Amino acid sequence: MSGDLVFRIESAPPLFAKIGDPARRISRREMTREIAAIDWLQGKAAAARLVSAGDVDGRQAMVTEALAGAPLHELSADAAADGVVAALDALARLHALPIASCPFDERLDVKLAEARLRVRLGEVEIERLEPQNVATSPKGLLEALEAARPASEDLVVTHGDACWPNFIVGPNGEAAVIDLGRFGVADRHQDLALFVRSARYNVPQLDIERLLARHYPVAASTEKLAYYRQLDELY
Numbered sequence: 001m002s003g004d005l006v007f008r009i010e011s012a013p014p015l016f017a018k019i020g021d022p023a024r025r026i027s028r029r030e031m032t033r034e035i036a037a038i039d040w041l042q043g044k045a046a047a048a049r050l051v052s053a054g055d056v057d058g059r060q061a062m063v064t065e066a067l068a069g070a071p072l073h074e075l076s077a078d079a080a081a082d083g084v085v086a087a088l089d090a091l092a093r094l095h096a097l098p099i100a101s102c103p104f105d106e107r108l109d110v111k112l113a114e115a116r117l118r119v120r121l122g123e124v125e126i127e128r129l130e131p132q133n134v135a136t137s138p139k140g141l142l143e144a145l146e147a148a149r150p151a152s153e154d155l156v157v158t159h160g161d162a163c164w165p166n167f168i169v170g171p172n173g174e175a176a177v178i179d180l181g182r183f184g185v186a187d188r189h190q191d192l193a194l195f196v197r198s199a200r201y202n203v204p205q206l207d208i209e210r211l212l213a214r215h216y217p218v219a220a221s222t223e224k225l226a227y228y229r230q231l232d233e234l235y
Contacts, residue, residue, distance in 0.1 A: 003027065014066035015051060016107050019059050026123065030181025031046050031060045037104060037183035038064065045094050046176035055199045064149055067178065069170035073163075073202045080203045086175040087167040088215045091195065095156035095176070104184030108149060111186070115234040124234050133233055143230055150224055153187040160184060161227065162191035163198040181235075193228035 006231040038050040048064040075083045102178040124138040160182025167175045199208035
């Protein structure tokens with residue numbers, strides 16, 4: 001979805017190579033964050049292992065070991081509920097890491113500043129806005145988000161883009177995370193909002209609210225879920 005090039009390398013073990021688009025400011029920013037986040041996460045949470053990183057003809061690049069298993073969104077409808085439980089457990093473990101030791105900042109001040117920059121540079125992908133937002137300009141969306149900014153943040157270590165394709169459910173039934181370009185300290189609803197949205201898109205018949213209430217240790221705020229889903233429209 002980012003536009004970066006991704007290749008699977010059939011080796012022992014299998015690898016993935018990601019090569020960024022040098023014309024995209026966002027690509028370099030997010031890959032720099034992903035490389036650093038994977039390195040920081042080793043031994044702290046289930047994530048792909050970084051093999052190497054550097055530049056290839058002016059393009060930022062990284063190689064990671066492939067994780068055994070299947071992406072959450074590729075599971076059958078019958079297996080989706082178990083996959084959701086595994087992914088929520090992975091999120092809860094990530095969110096339980098101490099924020100004081102995490103060097104990556106994705107708090108609302110940072111998120112909204114990046115959103116302003118994307119609006120100013122015309123980087124918001126208007127064609128991918130949700131139906132209820134197509135009649136509103138990116139500037140209008142940003143102004144509404146700034147006016148509705150939550151009074152407080154429930155800060156945890158977040159994945160940052162907790163959509164279903166970014167969870168790999170392994171043969172042992174446990175989930176690991178990939179694609180960490182937006183990783184950092186933020187409100188837990190940054191992750192929960194995108195996870196719920198992705199659930200509704202991939203398996204609409206799944207009762208994601210029940211699973212979230214039962215298998216995630218903190219009750220989610222309906223208002224914050226809506227806010228962070230709307231914020232993602234500018235990303």
